[in-house]
Amino acid sequence: MTTTVGIGLLGCGTVGASVADRLQRDRERIVERAGVSYCLRAIAIRDCMKRRPESLERELFTTAARAVADDPRVDVVVELIGGLDDAADLVERALRRGRHVVTANKDLIGTQGPQLRRIAESAGASLRYDAAVGGAVPVLRILEEALAGDEILRVTGVLNGTCTAILSAMEAGSSFEKALADAQRLGYAEADPSNDIAGIDAAHKLAIIAQTAFGAPLLSPQIPTKGIRGITQADVANARSRGLRTRLVASLERTAQGVRASVAPVVLPEDHEFARTQGVENAVQIDARAAGRLTLRGDGAGGSATASSVLGDIVAVLRTIAPAASILATA
Amino acid sequence: MTTTVGIGLLGCGTVGASVADRLQRDRERIVERAGVSYCLRAIAIRDCMKRRPESLERELFTTAARAVADDPRVDVVVELIGGLDDAADLVERALRRGRHVVTANKDLIGTQGPQLRRIAESAGASLRYDAAVGGAVPVLRILEEALAGDEILRVTGVLNGTCTAILSAMEAGSSFEKALADAQRLGYAEADPSNDIAGIDAAHKLAIIAQTAFGAPLLSPQIPTKGIRGITQADVANARSRGLRTRLVASLERTAQGVRASVAPVVLPEDHEFARTQGVENAVQIDARAAGRLTLRGDGAGGSATASSVLGDIVAVLRTIAPAASILATA
Numbered sequence: 001m002t003t004t005v006g007i008g009l010l011g012c013g014t015v016g017a018s019v020a021d022r023l024q025r026d027r028e029r030i031v032e033r034a035g036v037s038y039c040l041r042a043i044a045i046r047d048c049m050k051r052r053p054e055s056l057e058r059e060l061f062t063t064a065a066r067a068v069a070d071d072p073r074v075d076v077v078v079e080l081i082g083g084l085d086d087a088a089d090l091v092e093r094a095l096r097r098g099r100h101v102v103t104a105n106k107d108l109i110g111t112q113g114p115q116l117r118r119i120a121e122s123a124g125a126s127l128r129y130d131a132a133v134g135g136a137v138p139v140l141r142i143l144e145e146a147l148a149g150d151e152i153l154r155v156t157g158v159l160n161g162t163c164t165a166i167l168s169a170m171e172a173g174s175s176f177e178k179a180l181a182d183a184q185r186l187g188y189a190e191a192d193p194s195n196d197i198a199g200i201d202a203a204h205k206l207a208i209i210a211q212t213a214f215g216a217p218l219l220s221p222q223i224p225t226k227g228i229r230g231i232t233q234a235d236v237a238n239a240r241s242r243g244l245r246t247r248l249v250a251s252l253e254r255t256a257q258g259v260r261a262s263v264a265p266v267v268l269p270e271d272h273e274f275a276r277t278q279g280v281e282n283a284v285q286i287d288a289r290a291a292g293r294l295t296l297r298g299d300g301a302g303g304s305a306t307a308s309s310v311l312g313d314i315v316a317v318l319r320t321i322a323p324a325a326s327i328l329a330t331a
Numbered sequence: 332m333t334t335t336v337g338i339g340l341l342g343c344g345t346v347g348a349s350v351a352d353r354l355q356r357d358r359e360r361i362v363e364r365a366g367v368s369y370c371l372r373a374i375a376i377r378d379c380m381k382r383r384p385e386s387l388e389r390e391l392f393t394t395a396a397r398a399v400a401d402d403p404r405v406d407v408v409v410e411l412i413g414g415l416d417d418a419a420d421l422v423e424r425a426l427r428r429g430r431h432v433v434t435a436n437k438d439l440i441g442t443q444g445p446q447l448r449r450i451a452e453s454a455g456a457s458l459r460y461d462a463a464v465g466g467a468v469p470v471l472r473i474l475e476e477a478l479a480g481d482e483i484l485r486v487t488g489v490l491n492g493t494c495t496a497i498l499s500a501m502e503a504g505s506s507f508e509k510a511l512a513d514a515q516r517l518g519y520a521e522a523d524p525s526n527d528i529a530g531i532d533a534a535h536k537l538a539i540i541a542q543t544a545f546g547a548p549l550l551s552p553q554i555p556t557k558g559i560r561g562i563t564q565a566d567v568a569n570a571r572s573r574g575l576r577t578r579l580v581a582s583l584e585r586t587a588q589g590v591r592a593s594v595a596p597v598v599l600p601e602d603h604e605f606a607r608t609q610g611v612e613n614a615v616q617i618d619a620r621a622a623g624r625l626t627l628r629g630d631g632a633g634g635s636a637t638a639s640s641v642l643g644d645i646v647a648v649l650r651t652i653a654p655a656a657s658i659l660a661t662a
Contacts (some may be wrong), residue, residue: 138625
């Protein structure tokens with residue numbers, strides 16, 4: 001059986017362009033890893049005039065995103081538009097038609113994850129979103145796979161690099177405003193950083209972790225969330241003078257009363273795993289009954305790191321399609 | 332389609348007893364995670380008189396290990412005997428009969444991994460050995476799955492807790508001999524710690540990492556390996572006086588000339604990720620082209636941590652059997 005899996009991309013910003021470019025240029029290695037051949041069928045974009053990687057032929061591009069999600073030659077839809085407006089509609093549409101979906105959209109999964117998983121399940125489709133949490137740090141994959149036979153007790157982490165960059169700069173003497181402006185200039189913060197600063201971005205990620213670790217239908221708006229807007233240079237300097245660093249920490253715990261989740265700024269001893277984060281780095285600690293404590297650290301944002309995680313999910317989906325014949329033989 | 336997957340256990344030491352106990356007592360959660368029902372059919376042991384967990388019925392136990400590997404009701408063989416003598420024969424035997432195999436045996440995979448994978452492949456069987464490297468630290472899973480779409484450049488790590496425990500004690504003033512005796516008394520070192528101290532244990536693990544990260548047919552005897560036997564209290568104290576700590580570090584790198592691997596004691600600044608390891612902790616750094624640097628840290632040994640990893644592999648195998656129907660529908 002020789003199958004060629006059709007892939008359709010929605011969005012071609014920093015992450016999307018990097019994913020598309022790698023799908024074309026690393027084809028040989030990816031096909032070998034996945035065990036199945038694939039073809040990039042179409043890339044939905046907004047702006048026809050923007051410059052794109054040279055590896056991508058002009059004919060791939062279209063402004064008709066719905067047509068890509070509906071295309072019968074597309075088996076896997078990779079959604080990298082982000083946000084809730086178009087992305088939510090397109091992902092739901094693709095899943096209802098039985099398309100496998102890979103997305104890095106934390107807003108979408110953080111607010112509609114349980115519902116989208118139900119749609120995927122009843123359509124027999126995969127829905128993967130590893131890149132939505134932790135960038136290249138494979139938090140969800142470890143919770144879902146490595147610890148599949150264990151019991152997760154607690155997950156805590158520094159999940160928002162923008163806040164870390166701002167707080168680090170404030171520890172070095174900047175005001176909040178200057179630290180924010182610098183983070184934007186350096187590309188650590190987006191043009192509209194309000195979700196990052198208010199802790200909403202971290203809450204989306206924590207909700208997704210709760211859904212994965214505990215099967216809890218927790219949505220991000222339900223998480224008590226405090227951002228870093230109210231923190232002054234004096235607060236940060238005062239903590240530093242006591243050997244402490246300030247970080248935005250997301251916490252999740254299974255208790256007798258159910259799952260307890262929160263996002264808030266926390267002061268930490270400077271040799272603490274979370275205090276050691278710099279810039280876009282994310283750090284996560286997972287406590288499991290048998291495994292004990294696992295600590296993970298790595299790039300939590302950036303086009304390249306996020307693209308690595310999206311490609312990992314694409315390979316995972318390709319693998320579920322690839323080995324059908326051999327699985328049948330052993331079942 | 333309702334399938335019940337038969338599981339046979341070879342070995343019931345610390346790890347085996349913990350795995351068997353959890354398979355019986357956490358059945359509901361594991362079945363839910365795996366998507367398929369299972370039945371523990373038999374447990375092969377050497378000593379009939381030894382005390383076993385109460386969750387395990389007497390009828391499960393047998394001293395006929397070959398009969399377990401051959402049992403037609405056993406679909407998944409979990410090898411936790413360790414070493415090369417019986418284990419190698421039993422694993423090969425099970426694979427040739429198309430049984431899926433889960434093992435924590437680093438000696439076996441480190442010296443015969445490529446050959447066993449070929450046998451598994453031609454028999455259409457899975458061979459999983461996550462617990463052979465890093466204990467509960469999911470190094471192999473991350474290399475193989477999370478980074479499946481990326482290019483691994485370099486993997487380094489502290490992979491042997493016995494050496495860390497001995498070197499830490501020497502840094503605190505112990506002689507090598509006293510540190511070793513203490514590590515044995517505390518359960519960090521085995522009765523025969525020669526493989527740990529000579530770096531051979533770390534070399535097995537590094538070979539398995541090379542096989543996974545680079546698809547390289549590297550075997551542990553091919554790796555230049557230097558252990559910690561020759562290190563004196565004076566060496567360690569001298570390093571400490573310069574703010575350095577000594578750790579046994581395993582390194583693996585892809586170069587233009589091929590894969591370069593080595594195991595040797597290294598001195599490191601005390602805030603280095605590897606210098607911060609204590610006791611049985613393992614720490615691993617993975618450098619990938621797109622993902623950047625990932626750092627992992629956690630319990631690298633101990634019955635409970637290793638059992639968590641073995642159970643993760645059992646769930647992974649169960650999942651490949653479980654969803655055959657739905658995969659077919661979408662393929």
